[in-house]
Amino acid sequence: MLRATLKGMAARKARLALTSLAVVLGSAFIAAALVLTASIEATVNDLSGDSYDGVDVLVQPLEPETRGERLVREGVTAETLAAVEDVDGVASTSTTVSWMINAIGENGKIVGALAPTMAVNWSDESAARELREGREPSADGEVAVSAKFVTDSGLGLGDTVTAYSLTTDQTEYEIVGVYGYAGGRDSNNGNTELAFTTAEAQRLVFEGQDVYSAVAVHAAVGVDADELLAEVEAVVGAEAQVITKAEYDEETSAETAEATSLIGNFLLGFGGVAVFVSVFLIANTFTIVIAGRLKEIAMMRAIGAGRDQIVRSVLTEALVLGSIGAVVGTAVGIGGGAALTSAASNFMLDTADVAVSVPITAVIAALAVGIGVTILSALVPAVRASRIPPVEAMREAAKADKPITGLTVTGAVLTLIGAALIALGLTENLGEQNLLGAGVGAGLVFIGVTLLTAWLARPLVAALGLLWSGSFAGRLGRRNAARNPRRTAVTAAALMIGVALVTATATLLTSVKASLSQVYEDTVAAELFVTGPVTSAVPASFDPALMDEIRGVDGVEAAAELYYDVADIDGTEQRVNASTDLTGVVELFGGEVAEGSIADLAGDEIAMNATAASSVGVAVGDTVAVTFSRGTEAHEFTVAAILEDNENTDGWYVSPAYAEEFYTPKPTTALVDVVDGGDVDAVASEVETILADEPTVSVQNHEEFTAQVTVFYDFAIIAIQLLLGLAMVVAVIGVINTLVLSVLERTRELGMLRAIGMTRGQTTRMVTVESVTIALFGALLGIGVGLGLGWALQQALAETGVDVFAVPTWLIIGYLAAAVLVGLLAAIAPAVRASKVDILGAIAYD
């Protein structure tokens, strides 16, 4: 029996190859995702291990350097440094000063829109830096720059670069050196970097105080790290925290793990989708393969093979096929994962030294999924095949389709249960389990609709068929697509899942964007905004003196600037705004004062919107303690007014006198109201001229402003399209599989059609229409389910401000176009095969 099984497999190489391909893809995606995650983690760990190489103990400021997005001014003081240097076991120390700054490139724009530009102090041991050209900075007006800075800014050795921090004015520096990093890298973690003298770095980062971001300590010979730690801790006391290099590495690894777990989860999401889609692909292919062999199985039964032998034979085939596919897939996946790691590392980390790590779990998971899914997929059709009476299967006649009632009822029940769970979850009727309930509900809806696809196939495919009812070949192709609803359904389901996932995500993100736009359109009175990119590391800001010039522009009705900070108010993080014209700001933002007055807030008065007030639990007349980002001490404020809740006027308001203590001491935004009937564009261009020397900000109208605020969502939308691309690749193979096997099954029919006069062109068109119809069917279902889920998500988030439901029309049109493309691509090989069918062989009878 085993011999017969293996010989049978060898005789059906084409089917074998197609089925294997499905297994290969599934295994490959899982292996690639796991290898990529592990490798990126390993690569990042290697990189962070580089910094502070050979250091034994680190002295760091008490607080971590950031709290929210605020700079915390504490550093390790010069006194602490001196004390540490005097410790007996200390051989030497080195200091680090490091923070984000702005540098202006050759084109007059800020360098590094995505990764931050860092200002550091040049020191002999600074983080494995390797000078490539020129020399280190030795005077305050000199700077050495990283190789990536040269690439990104267009500036080079001998050029002058303008740089400034939040607290300094624009200053010019001469580039005296260019450096890379250990391992031939051009950058560290993708950052661009400028290295100044220690004094200049302290001026930029610490407003000229003699403090450091960290002090690295080397132990004297014979002193171990733990002894040194105790000694250093004794002199530092409560002034700073002291950790060993090992602890530091652990901390960084933990941070890295957190950062890479995000990437990892994203990739595993991809892997999950790939497996889910592959399950359909493999199961479908196996069902078709076995359906095509019913006659042979019947013959085996007729000559005395038992049911269990048939099942075992099929399962053996699945095991062999699954093993080959899984092994090849795992190998391909590991290779792909390594290649992806290399590409990702070079793009994100600028490192040529990639540590490819192949965790044993990746191999086991990929093999297990490949083999397991294949065997499980083969089980049902195998048992079904063994139950068919031999005579029935041997009869050569068209057989009626099996009823799909069972599938449909199960699908409908699951869909309804899922929808109910989503509804209960969204209306918060599931207690603690709201999110879990809605998630499980979404999963059930997915499975339910997948089971319903067979039932939906006939009417939907018939409706789609109207598209090509003009041509006879088109009509035949459409009928072929509707002819085996189960097969069409499973094939289309693979595509449906991918399209549904991206449609749901895109719908949600589009709704978020639309909701934001709506808010601005409805409420903001100002026509123009002066603001900078929200993605920039250093907040955009401009000189407040320019406000008078802006107010003087012809056609400007009013203009108000806005300072922004995240402050500590009664122990909670709160957003605080300040302006010389608070009344103007609230008016331009369409806000309303509910209680009290915001006009001319006194130095010790504060205002806030209703939500903010209730979050701290204060009313007009109460007092709060506020510490600003750069503030060294808390200030007492009395609540003078409460604003009505309004998206734009969120947060707290104080007098601009405190802007000095804000993280960004200069205004970050300005609102410009143009007189009714005024020329908005003309005003915009005049204001733009006034802002010519402010590289971080620009003038934007509503549309541009919204686009900038929502730019993150655009990135996210693009990222999820990659997911679709993946699902599409799997779907193409699924459709090819189904079509090739259908063509094989219908050889006689095709031969007859060709014999009675159907041309090759008509045959090709017929198969192509079938293919495109299946693909479109899958895409339409996916769009339907995706819009439904997207709507549910939007409803769930409506309370948080996502109150507009928006359909990503162009993306959906794109998905349909992609589905047509999938159909066309998948049709090529099967259509050629069908048109070349050997007429005599096809119509000959045994």
Add this chain to the structure above:
Amino acid sequence: MSLNFILRNTATIIERESVVSTASPVKTTAVSAQGVWKAYGSGEAQVVALRDVSVEFSSGAFTAIMGPSGSGKSTLMHCLAGLDTTDRGTVAIGGTTITGLGDKALTKLRRDKIGFIFQQFNLLPTLTAEENITLPAAIAGTKADPEWLRRIIDVLNLRDRLGHKPTELSGGQQQRVACARALASRPEVVFADEPTGNLDTRSSAEVLRFLRTSVDDFGQTIVMVTHDPNAAAYADRVVFLADGQIVDDLPAPTADAVIDKMRGFEKLAYDLGGIA
């Protein structure tokens, strides 16, 4: 020989004789083959299927091609119908030489000038009986003559089966649909390849009677490959093939005459085989 068998043959002969009298007396050539050779494979494994076959089929006549298995009868039909190419010699249909035509031209010729009836019915399961009947016209992008369609549908007694799918029809009904499809476009010639091979006796008789009627009443030309002497007895003429050559030509055949001839060839083949 059972009484039933005798009765059936007698009935067949009487029926045939009763219709022969109405056959058209004007005979032109519908299909002709001149010096056709066809071989498969090469070297030691070469099998010569047709050796210098020359034969003509009159229009408005019902001709059966008979012969033992492997005699080349199916190959001859395929060559005549433009489904297969000849190695040497020419084939003409309705005065047009089809030898040397390309795939496109042959496809068009089959579509417009030839009707096919297969042993396996070969209906499209996705189409209704009516759509299957009009399939050749649909492929050509034309519309079949409704008056003509009505007539053949009535003769074949398919009126109340038109909306059914092939799976809902019996074997005999499916083959009747196939007959209607072959005749729907009034082809120059209908090739029937073992049309009764998959049918019971009653359905076979229905199909053969229809073929006879279509020749007698509609002037259709039919070339049928069969190995059933009873089926051959419906024809006006039987051409016998053995070992790739035409070995006999029997006009106005009866089942018994055909059986006798066949026995002779089989004995001859057996004797030859024994000597070799």
